[in-house]
Amino acid sequence: MILDRYGRLIPETTESKPVSGMQIVMQPLTDREGLDVSRGLTPRDVDRILVQANGGDVEAQCRLSRELPEKSPAVAHALRTRRNALTGCRWHIEPGDGSTRATEAAKRLKSDLDAAGTAHPKAGRLWSFPQLLAGLTDAVLPGFAAAEIVWRPGGLGFYGFRPVEQRFFSFTKSYSPRLRTTGHLYEGEEPGYGKLVFHALHDGIDPVRGGLIRPLAWLFCFSQINHKDLLSFIERYGMPFVRATVDQATWEKEKVTLNDLISNFGPRGGGVFSRNVEVELLQAASTTGDVYFRLLEYLDDAITKVLLGQTASSGDSSGLSGGDAQSEVRHDILAADARALEETVNRDLFAVWMRCNYPPGVPSPRLQIETEPPEDEKAAAEKNLILAQTIQSLA
Incomplete structure (x- = not known):
């Protein structure tokens, strides 16, 4: 028992540790197959979905984020390109500093991460760490993505990681994520300590307004209306x-x-x-449908710009680092995605692991994602050969 100078009891503090095993139980909140929010999407529907999300009810917005890539080739291609550009980057774990304990912690953490991804009796097959990194890139459209950390007893390593669908979260009572469960369908409840890796892409404090689904929903809605008009036009002028x-x-x-x-x-x-x-029979001024095709091309370009920051494709990227896989995504966007993912993993995963395994004062390891394009090995070898020959001739 410890008293302050006034004789009052000073409460003891204990270091929290995450509960081992699987704790987050996701139960179906609505019929999985019976609800399709993108079907027959109108401007009024888009406005209603976004207004609901502004109030913290993000289920419809998250469902729309899941359905759009299935129905829009432009969204599917650009989204896959952006996510693949990030997941294709090399990564490594750096010690917190140059001390022996920090180096040891980084090696041990890497070993624990390599062992993650085993089967769990309740959760089934779990994600490995690379799969976790890939899964968290799903935040691009809805603005956030999450996964449960399935800890081993005492926080000594991981069984693996389990994805949590975005529609299972609520932000009606808080800007921080709250899980919707059977007893808390509207306001949700706080997840346990150290149980969640929550990756959010937003400029302000509200994670529900940072996703690219908001501008893309309007572009998809307008393109669907234009597609219907184009099909009617072709039906009229394309058949006898x-x-x-x-x-x-x-x-x-x-x-x-x-x-x-x-x-x-x-x-x-x-x-x-x-x-x-x-x-x-009144005829249109133009029977080629050019106005519809031009509008569709404009909308597809706008979708690509929103997701990739540019409209160049893999076949037209000579000015974008020679057309390699990462050149289709502007480097500043790729670097920003990588830094945001590093920050999330370092905060929600590495820092919690460090508290469970090392005393205070040992700096936590850090995830580093390499966003610079790898050097051409053949070109580098030829350059080194020329340099060696030059040095030898001068000797």
Whole structure:
């Protein structure tokens, strides 16, 4: 018992340790297959989804983030390119400083991470550490991604990591993540200490407003409307239209045959009129559909710019580091994604592991992701050979 100078009891503090095993139990909150928020998406739907997210209810926004890449080729391609650029970077673990204890901690942490990804009796097959890094890049659209840390007893290493879907979180009561469970469907509840790696991409304090789903939802909505108009245009100008003009007596006698005849030319491909009806088919100023194709191209370019920061493709990237895999993503975006991922892992995973395994004062290891393109080995070898030959000739 310790008292202060006034004789009052000073409460003892104990270092928290994360609970081992799987703790986060995700139960279905709604029918998985019966809800598709992107189906028939209108501007009013987009506005409703974003307003709900502004209030902390992010389920519809997270579902939209999951569904958009399945329905938009432009979103799928650009998103995959951005995520692959980051996951394709090499990474390593650096000691907190040059001391012996820090070097030892970095080696031991690397060993524990290499062993992660085993099967768990409750959770099944768990993620390895590289899979964790890849999974956290899913934050690009919804603005955040999370995974449960399945600790070994006492925080001495990891069984592995388990993804937690974004729709299982609520931000109605706080800017920090709260898990939606059966008893807390709306406001959620705080996750346990050291149980969650929570990766957020946002400039302010609100993680629900930092995802690229917000501008992309509008672009996808407009492109869907334009696609429908384009298909209707092609249907009108891309197939023959049959017009039959008959008198009343023929119509009364042969109307069934005439209807069957018109139907055989395809849907919306014909019409029957009496001789007393005058019909004028108004034509568009342009029958090429160029305005629709130009608008679709503009929307696809806008989607690519939002996700990649530029519109150059792998076949047109001579000005972007020669067309390698990372050159399709602007380097400043790639570097920002890498620094954000490093910060999340260093804070939510490495620092907690360090508290469980080493005394205070030993600096925590750090994750380092190499975003600079690797040097061409052949070019470097030729350069070194020329340099060696030059030095030898001067000797």
